[in-house]
Amino acid sequence: MIWDNHKSKHHRRRLPIEEETANTIRAWLPIRARLDVPAQSARYLFPAVTADHAQAHMSTSNLSKSLRQWVDSIPRLTTDVPGPDGSPLSFDRSLIYPYAFRHSYAQRHADAGVAPDVLRDLMDHRNFSTTMGYYKVSLKRKREAVTTMRMHVVDRSVKPAPITSNTAYEARSVAVPFGNCREPSNVKAGGSACPIRFQCAGCGFYRPDPSYLPDIEEHINSLRADRFTAKAMDADPFAS
Template identity: 55%
Template sequence: MRYDDVTAVVDAFRTALKLDGEPAGSNYRMSIASHFFALIDYGRRSGTADTLSAAFVRDPANHRTPEEETNEDEIGKAIFEPVIRQLDAHLHLLGHGRARGQRTLAPDDLQLMYRTLYILLRDSGRRPLEICSLPRDCLEARNDQICLVWNNHKARRQRRRLPITTPTAQAIRTWKERREQLQSSLPPTGADYLFPALTHLATRPYLPTNYLGETLRDWADSIPHLHSEGTDTHGNPLPFDRSLIYAYAFRHSYAQRHADAGTPLDVLRELMDHKSVSTTQRYYTVSLKRKRDAVTKLAAHVVDHHGRPSPSSPTPRLPAPPASRHGLPTPKASASTSKPHNNVGNPPSPPPARTRSTTATLPTELELARQEIRALREDRDRMRQAIQHQLGQQLDALDTGHLTERVNELTRTNQRLEDSLQQATDDNHQLHARVRTLETDLAAARTSLRRMIREENTSR
């Protein structure tokens, strides 16, 4: 078996499928690849794999199973706050059942660790990988404000700081004290992390995210009842879809909670540690209550073309009197109006001055906006045509002979570069063939040397 066989094995791990035929997760694929090569290394150390070629070795650069980042455009929705309160009420069930890590930690220690992980997911809104890889010294006090120190692996921004509440900080301190007592039974590679790896075969020094995801899934399935916000036709609460409960969904819940509380968008962007506001806006929706409040506030300022409150306003609309041919209200008939009208003594009051901002109706505003948009588009098209015409004139004025010569020169240079690249490729293939031959000779020499050593030891 040679180097190419290692590549084939790694490619098989990269495209591994689950039992149901769906693609396996990146954490699972990394895990099985790590266990396979750990078994190969053990066979070589113990002498049981002496016949295996020395060329069958893993290349750290080319034989990696990359960890897939979650696509933020396709991640799920926020978990409703009533559902989170139900999860909090069943927090005593988290860490029991089929929780990952039972071979390393005692039940009480395992439950405390996963409870702390859940509290951090719920209260900080960080990604699962950012929670699992928190440094051991992740708490920092500044001006009586406790901050969580974390690393944004996706954007490669290290030592970020997030203000957290006192109960969240106390949950971290409680687990940290318990973790200090467990350090001797944990792998030394995770000494710098708040949630260290639980086995020596782990590919990373901190707790794998699939441990957290699988334990949360088992916990959600173990809760007897989870109710949604609505009710059925008989008034009974509807069951909540438990598949919507997973680690990344709590990041949406964090953003939705702040949006409903009225946190400004620029502040929420900083809390989420996003570069763009548009990314932050994908993490929450505008609730019906906020829409209703916005409509109610706007209704107090909307009037019709008579200057009276519109139907959407909470103030009742009065019926408008019939208008004359000049657009003015016709006075009602009464005893005082039956007399001849004196134009000198009682001059008619002038019509109220109308302004676009106070008396124009919404359809009028929309029509004016459409006309302005059409005018802007026409100006844009005229400017585009003028620029294209000017560029065409400039191109016609250029010396085409000079351009043709320059193109030919670039073509010749490109051909020389292609020839050099082909020569370098051929040399590289020859070197690879030579390396594979030397690796085979070296493996054979090693095998012969081991055989000679065993024969010499046997003769003694």
């Protein structure tokens, strides 16, 4: 689909759509052809409701009103969350409005594993931080990440130390720089009670996290650079 993003002044953007969406548009076309629309609206898929409208296409407020009427006409809307009696809880209809579709679009793509930079492009955002505001990392994806990462845990001397279950990975550790701490009193205190002043690199309870490898390499390079600088300055050995 080709669309004009008037808000960002990006015109003729190409947006891939699913077959189901394409079929829905195809089904709409014959209905649209039978509508008696204002002359200035002839080229629009969704024309203005009357000729008095400032815009030739359907306005946002008309779209909102139509959507509200349709949603209100649905007899029962439920979530997939069971209530106290086991039957599904009702869905809050006020959460259905046109802009929410954009959030659903981002969430569905994120849940399907679409790469963040691709999603940013599809949403036509300049910054990834804007795209991130449109979706949450689902529990399922967090669980998958934990399942993968717990098998790659190593101890401080880089010997494999996989953790047996997701629960153990999450419950018996707290985050420290570049990894996790498994020292029980520090875990119990939520990471604020390290008995040896956070000297993690030399601690038996430290579990470096491989997902930090790029940051660790960057840190090592910066330490190396400091060392060479100290040597060039003829600093005492303890300084380098």
